[in-house]
Amino acid sequence: MNGRADKATTTRTRLERGRSALGPALELVHTGRAPTRAVLTTELGVTRATAGAVAAELEALGLILVDSRPGAAAGSQGRPSHRLAVDDTGPVVLAAQVHADGFRAALVALGGRTVATTPGCVIVSSDPAQVLGAVVAEGAALLRDSGRRCVGAGLAVPSAVAEPEGTALNPLHLAWPAGAPVRDLFVEQVRAAGIEGPAFTGNDVNLAALAEHRHGAGRGAGQLLCVATGHRGVGGALVVDGRLHTGSSGLALEVGHLTVNPEGRPCHCGSRGCLDVETDPLAFLDAAGREPGPEGSLLQQSRDLLRTEYADRSVRAAAEELIDRLGQGLAGLVNILNPDRVILGGLHRELLDADPARLRAVVADRSLWGRSGSVPILACTLDHNSLVGAAELAWQPVLDDPLAALT
Amino acid sequence: MNGRADKATTTRTRLERGRSALGPALELVHTGRAPTRAVLTTELGVTRATAGAVAAELEALGLILVDSRPGAAAGSQGRPSHRLAVDDTGPVVLAAQVHADGFRAALVALGGRTVATTPGCVIVSSDPAQVLGAVVAEGAALLRDSGRRCVGAGLAVPSAVAEPEGTALNPLHLAWPAGAPVRDLFVEQVRAAGIEGPAFTGNDVNLAALAEHRHGAGRGAGQLLCVATGHRGVGGALVVDGRLHTGSSGLALEVGHLTVNPEGRPCHCGSRGCLDVETDPLAFLDAAGREPGPEGSLLQQSRDLLRTEYADRSVRAAAEELIDRLGQGLAGLVNILNPDRVILGGLHRELLDADPARLRAVVADRSLWGRSGSVPILACTLDHNSLVGAAELAWQPVLDDPLAALT
């Protein structure tokens, strides 16, 4: 009996109970759905004993605080439950975002709270490695200043990211080559900077959707559709049961080429009237008869126009045209995906704010079922939601298995 | 201490091990992915001891057979593993399908094998209750003749089925009222016929996709997109990680109103050139300049035309037009859903067979990423896949928890 086939010899040594529920419990605290130990007990569906052990273990890991002082909480009848909160002195992750305007780095704690951030920086190179090096350098400086433990890094890029390769397929706004290996480049820079933990990369709208689902307007949604436009083109994302629906190779929700205007503008895809070219800031400025400025500022220019000159007939007409196109696109997506909530970002969010009734009416009219027609359409609520989403990406291993991720 | 809050007193009595893996194990045998106990062991990721207990338990439940005779299997080195197979004398489910042509009932065993079926029957009423009564009566007769235990019933209908209400939102081909409570009506008829087990209802294309994923051309696909057209309109379905993606209220993949031809036919939805009116049998007959027959036979008429008169210039031109439109629609869906396999049914399957290269080229050209463009597009392979899918619906509780479902 020398050549043994049994190799799965995972010797576990810890004796505490409540290990398997560790991840779900941390996620509940992380997303604010378990403010007390009593709520944690019911949410996990375990006994008080188990929930107590789980909370104690998470506290021992330095991730959460269990406030067991008498008098810490009160209000209803019975013994007040211990309050649960993210440990503000606990580990952080490095979150980074690259976009047409520039880049930004931040440290994000559990709960999605940004504990340190750089001001927006300007990109000085069109070489992905150099840009990511600058981003990581900023993040490393933040980490040094804070003196906190880092357990991972996440990067948001304005491009579809193919999995499992981790390549950016259309980083057009960055003048990067299509297919740039952003994941590997980012990992490399993170390693070179001596930052610990795994490093991940994702599409900015996907990550924004994830952030909104966990900490913003998407909380509690079962099937959350997110659509946003920043500078050029339109991005989409779907969060199903708390997880990003990335498709089989990370390219799902590439919604830009839905036809929303049969007689519309020609698109580089060969068709015409695509969502991409009909509802982005450039389309808005064009419809309003304004001269577009530099690419990085298209969103700001459009936002200013919408907010300050909405009384102007040409601006209003342009807004209404884009709202109708956007509504048509959203209706198509609602028919295909049947979400229970829709969140809009970037210029789309501004369009929603400008005339919510009109957008909702278009969607209701064009989507087939009254039930679907009444899907709530909301504006995103988080500042820098892509950045927070990048942090979520880095936190995910910890949320999945805190014990394994921290040791 | 009288008013106790702890009420979850689930006293379990069985002593066997391998309970939690019972469902996954049965699913592996059911879908043919665990032909032997050794494979079951590795697929489940448990020890041989546990897998043995699981297999024994499933055999004790009368669901599978474990062939432990020496010499039952051989071929490679080492001790041959016990063969696993569905118990052919085990329980069955009642599967039923209603469509424009008529209806059909069948008994389906584990593994998706149809053990008894009625010939196609003609619908003689436009009252849902009466039709379902006739369907269930046929099924009950099959059950009586077979003398086998029934553990559930499933029904496929040509309509979106809203959840959790179980209402058919657009049963147009059946002349049923929109919003007909098909689930409740079906449950009622099943109960009245004295058939045991829970009863479920689902959309026919959804169920066809489920069947193809488990027993047909979709086996092994991670994200399976299924598109089909029977008589009028187009249906879609998505299977993600082996489960139907139904959206938040069962209405996902309502793909009929994607715009695929900006200058196309007007659609009742108010737009023009929708997939629904551009790629269904009626559109094909119209494009070929043929007079459509009665609604129930549109598919058959189109199929005959495609197969026997493809040399005819008008037929070929019509096929190519529809292929282009279908390709555009599929490309849009591929961009949004990023599936790793596409399966076509009904007339779409015939179009694929007529000119596979053309359809694949259109999809590759119109979908954005080369990677997505190379999505395999296949024809469905199961006879009566909606019927088998209806059976899958009824089997699901057993697959989820065999112990609970059978006792």
Added chain:
DNA sequence: GGAGTTTGTTTAGGTTCGGCACAAAGTAAG
């Protein structure tokens, strides 16, 4: 201040699964 309610804690016990040793059943080679 006592009754009632809700939650935390301790203890005991049970279920499930992995590790391990060994037996069983085949193939491969002489």
Added chain:
DNA sequence: CTTACTTTGTGCCGAACCTAAACAAACTCC
């Protein structure tokens, strides 16, 4: 046919994890 080797099935033990139950603690309400 025998021996070596490979692979799989089985029985036993213990660890891990959780529930149940009883009790203690901390609040509200009257």
